[in-house]
Amino acid sequence: MKRWIEANTWTLGLAVLLAALLLLTKLIQPDFGASGLDSLARAALPFALATVGMAIVVIAGGIDLSIAAMMAVASVTGAVLMDGASDGQSVVIVIGVLLLGLAMGAINGALIVVSKVPDIVVTLAMLFVWQGVALLILNAPGGGAAAWLRALSAGGVPGIDWLPRAVVFLAIVTAVIWIPIRRSKLGLRLYAIGSDPLAAFRSGVPVGQTRIIAYALCGLFAALGGLSVTMSTGIGEPIPGPYLLASVAAVVLGGVVLGGGRGGLLGPILAVFILRTVRMDLTLLSVDPNVAAIIEGTIMVAVVMFGAVLATRGRKT
Amino acid sequence: MTMTDTPTAMNRLGRLMVDRPLLPLIGLLILLVAVLAILNPGVLSMFWASNTLKIAIPLAMLAACQTMTMLTGGIDLSVGTAATIAAYLTATLAPLIGVPPAIAIALAAAILIGLVNGFGIAICRVHPLIMTLGTALIATGCLLVYQRYVIATGVLIPDFLLWLGTGRTLGLPNSLALFIPFAILVIWAQRRSGFGRLLYAIGANEAAARLSGVRVWQVHFTLYTLSSLIAGVTGLLYLGQIKTASLSLALPLDLPSVAAAVIGGTSIFGGRGGYGGTIVGALILTVLTSMLTLMQIPEGGRRILFGLIILAVTALFIRLTERN
Numbered sequence: 001m002k003r004w005i006e007a008n009t010w011t012l013g014l015a016v017l018l019a020a021l022l023l024l025t026k027l028i029q030p031d032f033g034a035s036g037l038d039s040l041a042r043a044a045l046p047f048a049l050a051t052v053g054m055a056i057v058v059i060a061g062g063i064d065l066s067i068a069a070m071m072a073v074a075s076v077t078g079a080v081l082m083d084g085a086s087d088g089q090s091v092v093i094v095i096g097v098l099l100l101g102l103a104m105g106a107i108n109g110a111l112i113v114v115s116k117v118p119d120i121v122v123t124l125a126m127l128f129v130w131q132g133v134a135l136l137i138l139n140a141p142g143g144g145a146a147a148w149l150r151a152l153s154a155g156g157v158p159g160i161d162w163l164p165r166a167v168v169f170l171a172i173v174t175a176v177i178w179i180p181i182r183r184s185k186l187g188l189r190l191y192a193i194g195s196d197p198l199a200a201f202r203s204g205v206p207v208g209q210t211r212i213i214a215y216a217l218c219g220l221f222a223a224l225g226g227l228s229v230t231m232s233t234g235i236g237e238p239i240p241g242p243y244l245l246a247s248v249a250a251v252v253l254g255g256v257v258l259g260g261g262r263g264g265l266l267g268p269i270l271a272v273f274i275l276r277t278v279r280m281d282l283t284l285l286s287v288d289p290n291v292a293a294i295i296e297g298t299i300m301v302a303v304v305m306f307g308a309v310l311a312t313r314g315r316k317t
Numbered sequence: 318m319t320m321t322d323t324p325t326a327m328n329r330l331g332r333l334m335v336d337r338p339l340l341p342l343i344g345l346l347i348l349l350v351a352v353l354a355i356l357n358p359g360v361l362s363m364f365w366a367s368n369t370l371k372i373a374i375p376l377a378m379l380a381a382c383q384t385m386t387m388l389t390g391g392i393d394l395s396v397g398t399a400a401t402i403a404a405y406l407t408a409t410l411a412p413l414i415g416v417p418p419a420i421a422i423a424l425a426a427a428i429l430i431g432l433v434n435g436f437g438i439a440i441c442r443v444h445p446l447i448m449t450l451g452t453a454l455i456a457t458g459c460l461l462v463y464q465r466y467v468i469a470t471g472v473l474i475p476d477f478l479l480w481l482g483t484g485r486t487l488g489l490p491n492s493l494a495l496f497i498p499f500a501i502l503v504i505w506a507q508r509r510s511g512f513g514r515l516l517y518a519i520g521a522n523e524a525a526a527r528l529s530g531v532r533v534w535q536v537h538f539t540l541y542t543l544s545s546l547i548a549g550v551t552g553l554l555y556l557g558q559i560k561t562a563s564l565s566l567a568l569p570l571d572l573p574s575v576a577a578a579v580i581g582g583t584s585i586f587g588g589r590g591g592y593g594g595t596i597v598g599a600l601i602l603t604v605l606t607s608m609l610t611l612m613q614i615p616e617g618g619r620r621i622l623f624g625l626i627i628l629a630v631t632a633l634f635i636r637l638t639e640r641n
Contacts, residue, residue, distance in 0.1 A: 115631075117632050121575075125624040127572070129625060131617075139617075294458035301448070305437050305443055309442070
């Protein structure tokens, strides 16, 4: 019970922090409104999707270093195929890219289970593989995106202008995929193998199969993240973005314990928005972007240190 | 091993790899060189060998950081950044304040990164992966800010670094003059010194090490500081070799340095491995890269093969050694 409250205090704290930051933004920039929120949400969308994917794998006791490379593969595949395609075709293409993401993740997971090589090493090797695949598909940024796809994340929701579509998109996608899983046996199994694989195995959890599913889900969210890059820029980007480090940091900030078994998805998503808001505020204050990167990194490291100290204290008492 | 054991070929190979992990790795290296010779007859020469050594040395030195941190169950992903910063500071400060002070400042900056890593990992108990990635991010930001102030001063690469990085003596690269004592020191420290034993002890069972009176935090603190210092020295060597000061000089070596240690048989969970294997691992990676370049495969295909081969070698190693 105490642990449950503790976990939720962290998420609540993050929500309060985000609200305070948005308030601060309003103070810095009095005309910050719908369009500001919209650009914030659109910039945060690929980061948030990558973080959700990473969070699922970390909850299941793993880590996926290849996430940014998988996003690149999804982004270029979507952009190359959609270039000049009709709306009907592009729906099929989007579904195909999502399946491709599932497949890439499942390959990562299967390799980890079959080869018994540590997950860090496997996904490190697969990082090179997926990078190579993305480069083979598209050598330089290019391709196109269907108009309806681009409209999915741009602007506000009709009727409620201040609510960015990107946030709604993120909420719907995450809820539709994660909530049924979380409520089912599979969700319990994901947490179980993250918490203690041996105990999970002895309680009859198919550990290998569950681990593959966790990585497949991560691949699915990576594909969504890759598509969201294509959505907002309109082209495919074969060079992986800075999503690996950012997603690991947001997952840790969001209260998911590296090593698995604890945490949810809401915390990491809030953490993504906090980090993006900090960056936006620094830009609004016309801080040199490089200095902003230093400040952002320092905040991330300081929070992680603070969290680690708290965790150690908690373990001792 | 009991008498009833019927040693199959696999079993025997596995035992061999546990007892003498270097032999199969050297075998793989020779195999790769042989394949290279068949693919492109005439490429093998003294010049080629010395060139391969020259390219492998910075990788092997950065992989020393990974080997030592991995022995305790950690990892140091800030080595590429520490090396880059040391190189960039040396090259840009040398025309302003002279070579020795520039190098002193450069190494101090590298050590600072290590101190921050050590503080986070040893005292706050942050996961090494997160901590070192985080400091790498901050340090890169600092480097970018610093770069704006020195853009006009020009670049000077000290002569002795050029000699060390690109020169040859009797057909062998001069960087061996730095690397051979370094490798002997690291291997000696791992096998014989108390510090080396502590690394294995912490990696094998941290709780047991703590209960037997090891001050784990002191070991971690020293280890990550030392790791960044080695990375800084590597950066200086790499500067002499590449002969340009760029903002991403040694960053592409970050992940291969982990791969070199892993291929060399060091366990990422700690407690097992050694620097000897890592050196061979670095050579294998270097030969592999030059092989893939010679085969004229497009960049994408090269990366795919590189990743798959790392995976295959590691999987094979684990499969063979786990039987015993």
